[in-house]
Structures are given as C-alpha cells and as structure tokens.
Amino acid sequence: EVNLVESGGVVIQPGGSLRLSCAASGFTFDDYTMHWVRQPPGKGLEWVSLITWDGGSTIYSDSVQGRFTISRDNSKDSLYLQMDGLSTGDTAFYYCVKDSGRCTTGCTFDSWGQGTLVTVSS
Amino acid sequence: SYVLTQTPSVSVAPGQTARITCGGNNIGSKSVHWYRQKPGQAPVLVVYNDRDRPSGIPERFSGSNSGNTATLTISRAEAGDEADYYCQVWGSSSDHWVFGGGTMLSVL
Numbered sequence: 001e002v003n004l005v006e007s008g009g010v011v012i013q014p015g016g017s018l019r020l021s022c023a024a025s026g027f028t029f030d031d032y033t034m035h036w037v038r039q040p041p042g043k044g045l046e047w048v049s050l051i052t053w054d055g056g057s058t059i060y061s062d063s064v065q066g067r068f069t070i071s072r073d074n075s076k077d078s079l080y081l082q083m084d085g086l087s088t089g090d091t092a093f094y095y096c097v098k099d100s101g102r103c104t105t106g107c108t109f110d111s112w113g114q115g116t117l118v119t120v121s122s
Numbered sequence: 123s124y125v126l127t128q129t130p131s132v133s134v135a136p137g138q139t140a141r142i143t144c145g146g147n148n149i150g151s152k153s154v155h156w157y158r159q160k161p162g163q164a165p166v167l168v169v170y171n172d173r174d175r176p177s178g179i180p181e182r183f184s185g186s187n188s189g190n191t192a193t194l195t196i197s198r199a200e201a202g203d204e205a206d207y208y209c210q211v212w213g214s215s216s217d218h219w220v221f222g223g224g225t226m227l228s229v230l
Contacts, residue, residue, distance in 0.1 A: 035219075044208065044222075044223050044224045045221040045224070059218060095164060095165070106212035108153075108155045109167065110167050112164040112166070114163075
C-alpha cells in the first residue's frame with residue numbers, strides 16, 4: 001500500500017524559509033515522478049511543482065517559480081520542498097503526490113499524502 | 123491560460139444520479155481526471171483518462187468527456203458520496219496541471 005507522510009509545516013513569518021519533507025513507502029519510489037500540490041484552507045487545489053523519477057527535471061508553477069525548490073533523495077525514499085521568500089499567499093495545506101508514472105505531462109495523480117499545513121503570518 | 127469551470131454545488135437525493143460537470147475550451151481533446159475530497163481528508167482519484175476507474179472505486183462512478191464539457195456521474199448516490207469533487211487536466215507546457223474550482227456534492 002502506498003503511503004506518503006508529509007512533515008515540516010509550521011507557522012512562519014512573511015519572508016521566512018521552510019523545508020517540507022515527504023517520506024514515501026509501499027512502492028518503488030525512484031520509478032515515479034513526484035509532485036507537490038497545495039490547498040489554501042477552505043479553497044481549491046493548486047499544482048505547485050514536479051520532479052522526475054531521477055531528479056533530472058523539475059517544473060514549477062508561475063506562482064512559486066524562483067522561490068521554491070523541489071528535490072528528492074531516492075536513497076531515502078524522500079521528497080522535499082524548499083520554500084523561500086514566503087508570503088501570506090503561500091498559506092496552505094501542502095500535499096505530497098505520487099504520479100501514475102514517469103510523466104512530465106498529462107499523467108494523473110494516483111496517491112496523495114494527508115498534507116502538512118504551512119501558515120505564513122506575522 | 124487554460125481554465126476549468128465547475129458548478130460550486132450540486133444536490134441529489136439518495137439513490138438518484140448526480141452529475142458534476144467541468145467546462146473548458148475544447149476539453150474533449152484532453153484527458154480529464156476527477157478527485158474526491160471528503161472533509162479533513164486528502165483528495166482521492168476516482169476517475170482518470172475521462173472514464174477509467176482506479177481499483178477500489180465502485181462502478182457507480184463513471185466519466186465522460188466531449189466538446190467543451192466533461193462529466194462525472196455518480197449513480198445511486200449515497201450519503202458517503204458527499205464531498206468536494208475536482209476535475210483536472212494537463213493544460214499545456216505553460217499552464218501545466220490545472221484544477222477546476224471544485225463542486226461540493228450534497229446527498230439529501
């Protein structure tokens with residue numbers, strides 16, 4: 001059974017930095033593209049970033065490009081999101097999401113973690 | 123940018139059929155995926171590639187996609203189907219993955 005467990009969500013001041021982690025189990029981690037998707041409390045879903053199975057390619061949404069960095073450590077079955085220059089608009093639940101394959105376009109998100117809440121507030 | 127439009131809320135009586143729509147420009151040319159999110163829980167994939175169901179999703183859930191509208195159909199609706207439902211597509215190399223705004227399904 002696929003299991004994705006996010007951690008690292010906290011309350012942080014605007015302008016701060018934070019690193020989220022996701023521990024994966026129940027599947028061959030380095031066979032799959034991984035994503036981060038976020039959801040402001042009470043609002044809809046927004047795709048944030050992806051990283052290919054080997055870490056060789058990363059893509060970001062326009063809203064986080066240049067501020068967030070996605071990475072992975074396949075030896076530890078772990079996914080990360082480094083978040084810099086945080087603003088109140090980044091307040092959201094952040095979900096670690098498994099792709100259905102080694103996709104960079106058009107595939108689906110077949111497993112989601114429970115999410116970790118990042119609150120950016122002064 | 124590519125935009126997906128969903129009706130904010132849909133109500134259906136128990137045992138009846140619920141239809142949740144997702145509108146987008148020529149969405150019929152894209153593969154549409156649907157997610158269910160119950161309160162306080164993470165989203166769960168219920169339909170992918172317009173009409174396929176992941177293992178464990180009942181046959182009551184089905185999908186279709188044509189023209190400018192994709193539809194998630196839930197037959198014989200149950201109280202346990204109450205949730206927010208989101209559609210998703212790959213928009214383009216600039217839009218990347220796009221979600222609809224979500225539809226809250228009430229079964230009452």
